[in-house]
Amino acid sequence: MSSLEHTPPASLRQRLALKGLDGVTLLVVPAALFTLAIFVYPFLYGLLLSFEPKEGGIFANYQHFFSDPFLYNTIATTLWLAVPVTIISLILALPIAFRVRLMTRQRLLTTILVLPVTLGTVLVAEGLLNYLGPQGWFSRTLMLFGIIDSPVKLTNNYWGVFASLIITGFPFTFLLTLSYVSGIDPALEQAAAVHGARAWQRFRHVFLPLLIPGLAIAFLLSFVQAFAVFPSAILLGAPAGPTRVISIAAYQAAFEQYDYSMASAIAMIMAAVQLVIVVAILFVRNLFYRGSTAGGKG
Amino acid sequence: MLLASSKFDELRLDHMSRAFGTVNALRDVSLTVRKGEFIALLGPSGCGKSTALNCIAGLLATTGGSIYLDDKRIDQLKPEDRGFGMVFQNYALFPHMTVRSNIGFGLKMRGTPKAEIAKRVDEALGLVRLEGQGHKLPGQLSGGQQQRVAIARAIVIEPPLVLMDEPLSNLDAKLRLEMRAEIRRIHNQLGATTLYVTHDQDEALSLADRIVVLRDGQIRQVGMPRDLYESPDHLDIAEFMGYRNRLTGKVTARDGERATIDVRGTSFSGRLRGDIEIGGAAVIAARADDVTVSKANDALKATVETIEYRGREFVGTARTEDGLELIFHAPEAAAVGNAISLSLDPAHALIYAA
Numbered sequence: 001m002s003s004l005e006h007t008p009p010a011s012l013r014q015r016l017a018l019k020g021l022d023g024v025t026l027l028v029v030p031a032a033l034f035t036l037a038i039f040v041y042p043f044l045y046g047l048l049l050s051f052e053p054k055e056g057g058i059f060a061n062y063q064h065f066f067s068d069p070f071l072y073n074t075i076a077t078t079l080w081l082a083v084p085v086t087i088i089s090l091i092l093a094l095p096i097a098f099r100v101r102l103m104t105r106q107r108l109l110t111t112i113l114v115l116p117v118t119l120g121t122v123l124v125a126e127g128l129l130n131y132l133g134p135q136g137w138f139s140r141t142l143m144l145f146g147i148i149d150s151p152v153k154l155t156n157n158y159w160g161v162f163a164s165l166i167i168t169g170f171p172f173t174f175l176l177t178l179s180y181v182s183g184i185d186p187a188l189e190q191a192a193a194v195h196g197a198r199a200w201q202r203f204r205h206v207f208l209p210l211l212i213p214g215l216a217i218a219f220l221l222s223f224v225q226a227f228a229v230f231p232s233a234i235l236l237g238a239p240a241g242p243t244r245v246i247s248i249a250a251y252q253a254a255f256e257q258y259d260y261s262m263a264s265a266i267a268m269i270m271a272a273v274q275l276v277i278v279v280a281i282l283f284v285r286n287l288f289y290r291g292s293t294a295g296g297k298g
Numbered sequence: 299m300l301l302a303s304s305k306f307d308e309l310r311l312d313h314m315s316r317a318f319g320t321v322n323a324l325r326d327v328s329l330t331v332r333k334g335e336f337i338a339l340l341g342p343s344g345c346g347k348s349t350a351l352n353c354i355a356g357l358l359a360t361t362g363g364s365i366y367l368d369d370k371r372i373d374q375l376k377p378e379d380r381g382f383g384m385v386f387q388n389y390a391l392f393p394h395m396t397v398r399s400n401i402g403f404g405l406k407m408r409g410t411p412k413a414e415i416a417k418r419v420d421e422a423l424g425l426v427r428l429e430g431q432g433h434k435l436p437g438q439l440s441g442g443q444q445q446r447v448a449i450a451r452a453i454v455i456e457p458p459l460v461l462m463d464e465p466l467s468n469l470d471a472k473l474r475l476e477m478r479a480e481i482r483r484i485h486n487q488l489g490a491t492t493l494y495v496t497h498d499q500d501e502a503l504s505l506a507d508r509i510v511v512l513r514d515g516q517i518r519q520v521g522m523p524r525d526l527y528e529s530p531d532h533l534d535i536a537e538f539m540g541y542r543n544r545l546t547g548k549v550t551a552r553d554g555e556r557a558t559i560d561v562r563g564t565s566f567s568g569r570l571r572g573d574i575e576i577g578g579a580a581v582i583a584a585r586a587d588d589v590t591v592s593k594a595n596d597a598l599k600a601t602v603e604t605i606e607y608r609g610r611e612f613v614g615t616a617r618t619e620d621g622l623e624l625i626f627h628a629p630e631a632a633a634v635g636n637a638i639s640l641s642l643d644p645a646h647a648l649i650y651a652a
Contacts, residue, residue, distance in 0.1 A: 187390035190357050193377040194384040195404035195455060205403070209394045289394035291437055 050265035061265035071266070074246040075273055081158070081233075081245065082226035085165040086173075089222055090215060092166075093174040097181040098207075110178075113171045124167050125235035129155055132163065160236030161243045165226050173222045180214030181207075184293045210293045216285040220278055227274055246270050306458040307368050308332050309354070309491075314373070315362030316349055316515075323349040324515045326363065331459070331493060336485050338506035339495045342538065346515035347495045351463050354493065356380050367458060378407075383452030384461040388468065389444045391436035397423075397447050398432040404455035422450040425484060442473045449481065453488060460485075462494045466501065478505060499539055503527060511535050529571060533581055533650040541583035542625045543642070546652050549580050557649050562620045564598060568647030579652035586613050588643040589626040597639035600624060602632045616640060 016022065053060040065071045100106055116124060132138050132154040139151035154160055184207060192202045230247040237243030246266065254263035309331040316324040324346045331337050339347040352358035354365060356377035365373040372380055383404070391400050399406075401422050405415045423429055426446035436444055445465060452460050465481070466474045482505055485492050496502050502509045503523040511519045511526065519531045530536040537544070547561035552574075558567040559580045566582045574580050600616035605628075612628045616638060626640050 185388075185390065187386050187388055188392060190355075190377070191384065191386055191390035191451075192392070192403070192407075194355050194357065194380075194382060194461075195451065196378050196381070196407040197403070198378055198407075201407055205407075206392055289435075291435070292393050294388075294393065 046264040046267055049261050050268050053261050053265075054259055061262050062269070064262070065265060065269060070244075071249055074244055074249045075269070077243065078227055078229070078245040078247075079273070081161060081165065081229060081243065082223055085162060085169060085226045086219055086223040089166060089170045089173040090177065090219060092170060093177040093218075094181075094215075096174060097178040100178060101182045110175070113174055115171075116167050117171050119168075121164065121168050121231045122235065124164050125232045128160060128164055128167070128236055132160060155236055157238050158242045161229065161233050164232035164236050165229060168232075169222050169226055172225065173218055176218040176221065177215065180211055180218070183214075184210055188293075209289060212288045213285050213290045216281050220281055223277060224274055227270070246273075305456070306333060306491075309459055309493075310366040311350075311354070311363070312366065313363035314350070314353060314360055314365060316346075316353055316358060317361045322515050324353065324360075327512075327515075327517055328363075329510060329517065329520065331491060333491055334489055336482070336492045336494065336505060336507045338502035338509045339493065339512055340499060340502040340509050340538075341497065341512035343497055345512045347497075347512050348463055349515075350512065351461050351493065351495045354459075355382055355384055355461050381455070381457055382459050382461055383455055383457035385445075385448045385452050385463065385465045387464045389436075389448040391444055391447055391451070393436055395435075396432065397428065397434050397436065397439070400436065400447055401432075401450045401454050403451060408455070418454050419450075422454040425453070425487065426450045426480070441469055442477060445469065445477055446480070449484060453484065453490060458491065460490050460492045462492060464495055464497070466496075466498075474501075481505065511538070513538075528646075529569070529648065531571065533583060536583045536648060536650070540585055541648065542586055543584040543589055544581050545622055545624075546579065546581050549574050549576050549578050549649070552576060556644075559649060561622060564618070564620065564622070566642055566647060567644040568642075568649045569645075570649050572651050574649070574651045581650050581652045582642075582647050583650060584642050584647040586625040586627045588646040589624050589640055590643070591626065591628050591630075591632070592639050592641035594639070594641055597641045598622075598624070600638055600640055602634050602636050602638055605632055605634060607631070 010018075013022075050061055051058040053064075056063070100109060103109070130136055134151040134153070134155075136151075136155075138154065139148070142148045143151070154163070188206055188210075189202055192206045197205060228247060229245055230251070233239060233243045233245045233248060237245075239248055247270070250263050250266040250270065253259050253266055311327050311329045314324060314327040315322065327346075327350060329337075339350060341347045349358060353360050353373075356372075356375060356379075360373050363373075364371055367380075392403065395403070398419050402415045402419045405418060410418075419432070423432055426449055428443060428446050428450070431439065431443065436447060439447065445468075448465070452462075462481070466477055469477060478501060481492075481494075484490070494502075494505060503526070506523060509519075509521060509523055509526050510517055513534060519526065519535055526535070527539060530539050530541070533544070545559075545561045545566065547559040547566075549557050550560045550565065551558040552570060555570055556567060557570040557574070557580070558565055559582050561582070568582050568584070598618050600618045600622075603615045603617055603623075605612055605614035612631050613625065614628060614632060615623060615625050617623050624640055624642075626638075628638075632638055
């Protein structure tokens with residue numbers, strides 16, 4: 001006991017270190033300042049601006065948005081693009097990731113898949129206009145083989161934007177999914193197989209439950225990306241009608257009507273819709289097992 | 299007792315081989331495992347023992363030969379169609395399932411009715427002494443408990459054969475001894491047939507009915523633990539089984555099973571393994587236990603170079619005037635640099651062709 005009483009008090013540095021604060025913590029400062037300056041401040045500024053409409057009470061912008069179908073329909077239009085695109089990207093990515101995880105030379109394939117990300121949405125949109133357009137290779141090839149009589153309309157409508165979002169979004173979804181799939185201890189699948197589980201049962205009872213948390217994150221990140229669609233909705237879509245997404249409405253308010261207050265309100269609504277989806281998915285994710293995906297002590 | 303023993307007569311490996319590119323990991327492994335046996339596949343790392351186990355489990359395809367379960371050829375079957383139970387080195391428990399679901403996994407995959415799964419899982423939990431732990435996740439258990447769950451998961455499906463891949467290598471020394479006894483108890487209680495891979499000769503000697511020694515992908519010797527310990531067929535197996543003293547010389551006399559060899563002017567005698575003519579090059583091999591401090595007149599004079607305390611006794615190395623190094627066993631500590639007299643017990647020394 002006496003040795004305890006005579007222990008010199010811990011220095012300030014030691015006490016801070018116990019709470020996880022040391023010199024390395026200071027490295028967070030630049031990032032924190034950056035986030036404050038280019039995210040938190042503009043967000044709060046926009047939020048306040050949205051409550052200062054050109055005319056009417058403080059909620060006038062929001063009342064206007066939700067009373068004009070031309071405006072409030074953009075939410076459904078955007079969801080109708082973003083949700084199917086995200087789900088289809090995930091459904092495509094999962095089986096490919098399962099195959100690729102067993103391959104020894106993943107790098108080449110990964111490089112090919114990452115390329116579309118580097119191209120940018122505008123280049124992809126231009127390419128698709130040429131390829132899927134009425135005089136594009138796609139329709140011409142189908143017509144050559146007599147499968148169709150006249151060109152299929154795949155640009156300047158919903159499907160053009162859909163295709164472009166899949167092409168630019170898939171690599172991202174795939175790489176995320178691949179990292180989650182390869183993170184699962186291969187011995188778990190072996191143990192399942194030896195004890196009688198067929199391929200589908202192994203997926204259903206072992207892989208899927210362990211993948212759900214990762215897939216939820218992949219879903220959210222892809223969804224948020226697709227929800228902000230703008231260039232391809234204009235270049236490849238029908239920006240006045242079926243692909244008039246919410247970002248177009250915000251753009252028009254800001255740069256065609258010069259109503260920054262209304263544009264801010266639309267941006268806030270956009271954020272709120274995404275937040276609802278994010279919270280819902282995270283809630284579902286919390287219902288599942290989220291611990292280690294290893295089968296035991298290493 | 300609900301859990302039944304193996305329902306088969308024998309597993310037969312017939313020239314089983316596996317090549318990785320041009321490397322032969324397994325060559326012509328032929329072995330018959332009879333119902334109820336506990337077989338240890340023993341060998342140093344890289345000898346092909348885990349490859350052999352994975353080939354039998356179906357996790358690795360064979361590239362030659364065949365595997366029969368009684369009269370049924372099984373080497374082309376998928377792992378899920380072979381019906382074995384397996385305990386993995388890192389346990390490979392499903393981390394998102396409770397202990398009960400882990401144990402019942404194989405039964406559920408087979409479509410066993412729920413009530414029966416519950417009954418058999420209860421019994422398996424009792425057998426591995428984990429009553430009351432069924433609701434926990436594997437991450438909440440200690441290493442030894444996880445190991446028990448892995449064993450329960452493998453035996454609850456009543457497999458013809460239980461495969462174990464170095465199941466004790468991740469446990470600490472005390473737990474390893476406890477689990478070793480548990481594994482043998484469960485094997486006996488169930489009347490199971492077990493194929494156990496290990497690199498630890500103590501484990502193999504204490505657990506197995508028969509030991510199969512593998513080296514470079516081939517079977518070098520199959521025998522009862524005692525045969526393997528007392529008279530290994532080859533010098534390399536003797537080395538692996540703990541014959542740490544190896545002295546090279548020439549055979550000077552032989553009389554039936556016994557022979558005498560001359561090592562740089564010193565004579566040693568021991569039991570002959572293999573046929574060596576007088577004058578032929580030979581190696582005499584002996585355990586440290588059989589080289590002891592002696593007061594006899596013909597004892598070897600040597601100087602102690604190192605000494606290690608081993609609990610009840612000491613093990614040391616000593617060098618003779620002729621430069622022979624001997625590893626010896628002593629009841630009392632000998633100081634480094636001291637002169638001692640050593641003798642090699644001719645009853646337990648073995649002589650192999652060099």
